[in-house]
Amino acid sequence: MAQKPSIPKGTRDFNPLEVSRRSYIIDTIKKHFELYGFMPIETPSFENSETLMGKYGDEGDRLIFKVLNNGEYLRKVDSALLADKDETKITSVISDRALKYDLTVPFARYVVQHQNEIAFPFKRYQIQNVWRADRPQKGRYREFTQCDADVVGSDSLLQEVELVKLFDDVYSDLGLNGCTIKINNRKILAGIAEVIGAQDKLIDFTVALDKLDKIGEDKVKQEMIDKGISRDAIDQLSPVFALVGTAQEKLVVMKELLQTSTTGQEGIIEVETVLDHVSTLGLKTTLLDLDITLARGLNYYTGCIFEVAAPHGVSMGSISGGGRYDDLTSIFGMKDMSGVGISFGLDRIYLVLEELDLFPETVRAGVQVLFINFGKQEASYCVDWVFRFRESGIKTELYPDDAKMKKQMTYADKNAIPYVVLAGEDEIAAGKLTLKNMLTGEQQSLTPGDIISRLS
């Protein structure tokens, strides 16, 4: 019986226009990655489960898509275990592989596995799909594309400066003006936790602080209290909640607050260095701002962290993020390899460009010229020219059947083909072709050579 076709929740088909627009974003990002000296690598869609599991916290583990082993995968499962239906114990026995959840952990795996072939510092970019069994919502899919650039093997803050400039170059080139690049530093967060005496609750503290934008000051404070951070400690946070002004002005306040924390001071100097450098170099269309409440969920960050917000008025979570991690490769046995990287979320950038109507008109797939098919003999005459047009780099198509003229014209219209060529008896006799501009309706009898030089 025929099935009603559909696709899994959270996944998408892309039509020709969507593919072209996605390619436009990818090509722009790629261009700048390469100008900055990043080199492309790719890793498999699925990794050995043990490479991924345990790297993203319990929530991450839950959201990783596992691939079922082939063949008689149940045979080696203990029958008692099976009777218990305890997935937490059975999954690792019936599934050796899992779809990748981000590009960073597979990249760390790649660096360790191929360390002898790599000249460090290693600057790589990677544009690939990742999968998460998350609840789908606007801008969140179960299969989506990340565009990452990372440098490992250098702890120079110049990298952070370059990455900020890279954000600015990409978003400016996409015409997405007015983005805000938020910067913070994990050491500043650690410093705050230290000076308010909550260093043993650093994670609870940052998780709560991270929500300031979404739930407001009162609820953040309540969450901190719920997590066992003292009211006294929270009262000391008031300068943090009250922070206003330029990044430089905020730094003055934070320096004061963190004067007793060595770690905190380190974080401030790092951010200050990046801000100074960037301000000397200048940014085109983005604003670099210090956001002390920025925490970034992932545990592996240790230094500067970044997030990019779309221009005001666009309701969309962050469209890019990143940060410095000092020890990511150690999970695969390679110590002291500092890294820093950023990630562009292709799918969200797409939605923002679409909402703001920023895709150039020229970004579209499709043929430039359709030859109308009047019948066997005319088609034979045309087909030769079709191939010569293509040789000249013109995207050309001959309608495959001698369908009614109206049907062929509708086809050209629906596919937004800008020109059609008509060649009937008269044209064949004269060695010419009639070129019709589908937008203006204008028709001209021309030699094929004239048409080629006009369109190529």
Added chain:
Amino acid sequence: MAQKPSIPKGTRDFNPLEVSRRSYIIDTIKKHFELYGFMPIETPSFENSETLMGKYGDEGDRLIFKVLNNGEYLRKVDSALLADKDETKITSVISDRALKYDLTVPFARYVVQHQNEIAFPFKRYQIQNVWRADRPQKGRYREFTQCDADVVGSDSLLQEVELVKLFDDVYSDLGLNGCTIKINNRKILAGIAEVIGAQDKLIDFTVALDKLDKIGEDKVKQEMIDKGISRDAIDQLSPVFALVGTAQEKLVVMKELLQTSTTGQEGIIEVETVLDHVSTLGLKTTLLDLDITLARGLNYYTGCIFEVAAPHGVSMGSISGGGRYDDLTSIFGMKDMSGVGISFGLDRIYLVLEELDLFPETVRAGVQVLFINFGKQEASYCVDWVFRFRESGIKTELYPDDAKMKKQMTYADKNAIPYVVLAGEDEIAAGKLTLKNMLTGEQQSLTPGDIISRLS
């Protein structure tokens, strides 16, 4: 504890050179797909299992990678079933999704699902990964890339002609001269089965015949006998086994053999028409040959079928294939939608180009200029120029730390960076930069503007 990192069997990491070379092949194929009027679409990596299962035969079903459901996936499995450990019954309960096995079935699903948005005939191309749990060997991976172009909604033989020309254009453009495009027609095979009285064993017959290249005439005949085809019938096949000469000469023999089969005659006329058209248009570097033993495994083909063999001397299975299918979309409830398509196997083409040393030298990732880092002050001077170089489209990098000169030069060497820029005290004082050609060793003191115009 640190894990020794590895990747699943049959999958691969791609380093920067490999990614660049793969992109070179993909870009070439894409260029010609678009010149021929094909438009890009993309479908999800995983489909609902029922979309894929049962479409590729039992063997295919076995080789499809299934994605495990998330959450408490065992809860709804019948306990008795579980105790039996019968995977054939349990898999469909614990796995709703499966990784795509090819691009054709998801394309058929796409056409049916989006039929109201599509202007037929629909010419689409699709370049995406597919997954098969096959035993890995040379040129066969568990994750690989297919580059497909199909037209649905037209039964014109012009499409077949175009696809042959497309093969020729792509392989000629890749410099892979001397490929053979083999053509056959399922109706010819059906005709042969008919005239030898084995029409009820058509599949067994074609499967056996398909192996002629690999196992030879005697073993093919033995297989046919084993499958119950009579010795008498097989004796009538001798003209098929003895077929030599040009495609046109072979057609003469086949016409004679198939004169009593209407279906067979139809197939011959189809092939003849394609051959005639192609011979009028001409091919650049490939040879179009009739191969009566070509069967193509997939059941959905109904008319002309194609396969491309690498040039003589390269041991590699087919590097492209394709054919006409008259009713593919009917599995999803859409009748009478004839289609024809071809597929390029990226991974095999890669291996062939590598074996024959056909990748252009210019195909490589990586920066053009490395600025040597002599320390804080010098780096500050350089960084400004680094960004101006990038603005001019030059892939530029500043070594991030003031490491030893030797280390920085080794980095340039290892990454095959063609130029380094040196800027010490003297250069800064003179407002110049020293450009070193890493290949020749030649050094020149130039203004930054001179270097930019030389390299961009």
